[in-house]
Amino acid sequence: MxxxxxxxxxxxxxxxxxxxxxxxxxxxxxxxxxxxxxxxxxxxxxxxxxxxxxxxxxxxxxxERAELLTALSADVLARIDAAAVRSQLDHGPAPAALERLCQELFELGDILMCVFSQPELVDTQTWEECSEADKALTRLVERGHAEGTLDSTLDPIWVQQVLWSLLYAAWQHTREHSVSKHRALDLCLRSLRKVVAASPGRLAERPVQDP
Amino acid sequence: MxxxxxxxxxxxxxxxxxxxxxxxxxxxxxxxxxxxxxxxxxxxxxxxxxxxxxxxxxxxxxxERAELLTALSADVLARIDAAAVRSQLDHGPAPAALERLCQELFELGDILMCVFSQPELVDTQTWEECSEADKALTRLVERGHAEGTLDSTLDPIWVQQVLWSLLYAAWQHTREHSVSKHRALDLCLRSLRKVVAASPGRLAERPVQDP
DNA sequence: CCCTAGTGGAGCACAGATGTTCCATTAGGG
DNA sequence: CCCTAATGGAACATCTGTGCTCCACTAGGG
Missing domain, CATH: 1.10.10 (Arc Repressor Mutant, subunit A)
Structure with a gap:
């Protein structure tokens, strides 16, 4: 029907x-x-x-324009979820899984930039409630904390923010400066790895200076 | 006259x-x-x-609208340059100087978000040629490379990309989730510190996997 | 106190985007 | 091969944002 x-x-x-x-x-x-x-x-x-x-x-x-944007939003979300599924976030060491996700998302290219240039496209509320990718990523980070393989001072939401912003940085890096996609992804992964790595020992070595 | x-x-x-x-x-x-x-x-x-x-x-x-945007662009650039001057990028250890810059830029608040939501506001060409902040940051990173205090596999442009994208992540973090500015800045600085830190020994431990 | 710079509102014309309709043409399936 | 779904173009009304003008009002400096 x-x-x-x-x-x-x-x-x-x-x-x-x-x-x-x-x-x-x-x-x-x-x-x-x-x-x-x-x-x-x-x-x-x-x-x-x-x-x-x-x-x-x-x-x-x-x-109507709004309908195109709605369809676009659904398409983008579906592709992101598919990327998360392909990354098999629940398998293997947490850092490696996070890097797989980063690579899969990087491959989405323009789709990523859509999310950045039109934040209203992906309503945060809807995203957190409906997206399987979001839940899987949260699970992954918590697992990493338990394993001791991810920095436990970084909550899942922040890890997600960093992941996305590094992806943005990487794509911007290829667009504005003549940098190969391969090089950009390499820098992105390397940086992500360092951010989320569990800090061995000396945490909060230099606290925020309030002015 | x-x-x-x-x-x-x-x-x-x-x-x-x-x-x-x-x-x-x-x-x-x-x-x-x-x-x-x-x-x-x-x-x-x-x-x-x-x-x-x-x-x-x-x-x-x-x-005309364009004139407002031009003035806005000049204002934003001036504030960014002023922030760079206040950070005294040429003084002290490179990582600390970079963190000072990060804090100063963070304080700019909405001004930062302007740059992100309207990339055309800050033409990359003009920026790199005219901005003192850009040159000072480049010098700083190169100094850090020479000192051995900054990861020498990250070129100045990428460090700049990461700095900006982490600032974006931090502000987004406060906007969407109810996170205090202090906490967001703390996460931002901690993450930046880890990214730019000179890797002791084991570099390129896990190269990019081409699919 | 007076005068003028500065301001605000109403109104108008123009440009571009949008939503809609109608009709001719084409491609693809039965 | 034929027919219909699918498409493209033209034309039209509408709406919003913009740029501009004119006039009345107000505040602040001389």
Whole structure:
């Protein structure tokens, strides 16, 4: 029943119609990711052009800009969750698992930059409640604390912040300066590793100086 | 001569006029920082409201949106440079100097977030060529490399990227989760310290895995 | 106290983005 | 091969943000 409603027209078979439409839909979403990751205020005409479709067609799929953004958000979240699944966060040593996640997320490229350039795209509330990736990452960090392989003074939320901001730094590094993706990822992983490593002994060596 | 031109009207004394105008100008710039740091696409009416002035007045100071952004950019750059000067990057051990810079920049608050939400505000070309802060930071990192107090596998540009992205992470941390500024700065400094610390011995322990 | 710089509001024109409709054309499945 | 879903383009109304003008009002300095 739902599938008939989703298809905008009454058809016998369900997937046959989807062929062309699914392809167009993907092209639009991919274009939206590319365009909006670089200029979050880009017009729908820009997105349509990048997707190689007419503005009218774009409107058939997403009657309002908000609907495109909603779909984009869902797509981004799904890809991030998929990356988390591929990383198998519950297996092996915590630091290694975290690095696998970092690599998988790095591969998402423009999708990452979308999240940064449009924070409203990923509502923090929804994210923390619905995202499996968030929960898995929290579990991972807590496991690392228990194992003694991750710095126990860094709570899961901060580790997540650092992971994302280092990924942003890495991609920005490739965009602005002519640095290879490989080099950027290397720096990113190396830095992440050092941040989360359990500090051997001398903790809080230099406390914050209040001015 | 220039001061008469800057005053938009022919006056005998120069600073008398500036009193009111300078106050209004600052109010507008401060409001622009606050508003645009949270929503980079905010309208000029929003900025005027936040500044407590009419839209007409805002137009008298900045006839076009671009001019407001230019002034905003100059203001932001000046504040960043001032923060760098206060940090005395050329004095003392390199890691400590870097932490002083981090603290000074952290205090800039919304100004930082402006730079992130509107990367076009700070053109990388202009920044690297004109900013004294950039040069001082580069010198600092190179000094740290020579001293052996900073990880020599991290080039100055990457250190700068990490510094900024950690600052972003810290502020985001206070905004989204109810974390005190003090705690956020503490996490930020601790993380920065670990990233830039010269690795004792075992470098490149775990190279990037190409998939 | 008076005068002028500074301000605020209303109003107007313009530009760009958006949402919508209609029609001609094309591609792909039955 | 034929038919229909799918598409693209043109045209239109609307809306928002912007840039600009004019006029009335107010506060602060001489």
């Amino acid at each position: 739902l599938s008939r409603l989703a298809g905008m027209a009454v058809r016998d078979s369900v997937d046959v119609e989807s062929r062309a439409r699914a392809r167009t839909r993907r092209a639009i979403l991919d274009a939206a990711i590319t365009v909006l990751s670089q200029h979050s205020a880009a017009s729908l005409a820009d997105v349509a052009d990048a997707a190689g479709v007419g503005r009218t067609t774009l409107h058939r799929y997403f009657p | 220039l001061s008469r031109l800057a005053g938009m009207a022919v006056r005998d004394s120069v600073d008398v006029e500036s009193r009111a105008r300078a106050r209004t100008r600052r109010a507008i710039l401060d409001a622009a920082i606050t508003v645009l740091s949270q929503h980079s696409a905010a309208s000029l009416a929003d900025v005027a409201d936040a500044a407590g002035v009419g839209r007409t007045t805002l137009h008298r100071y900045f006839p």
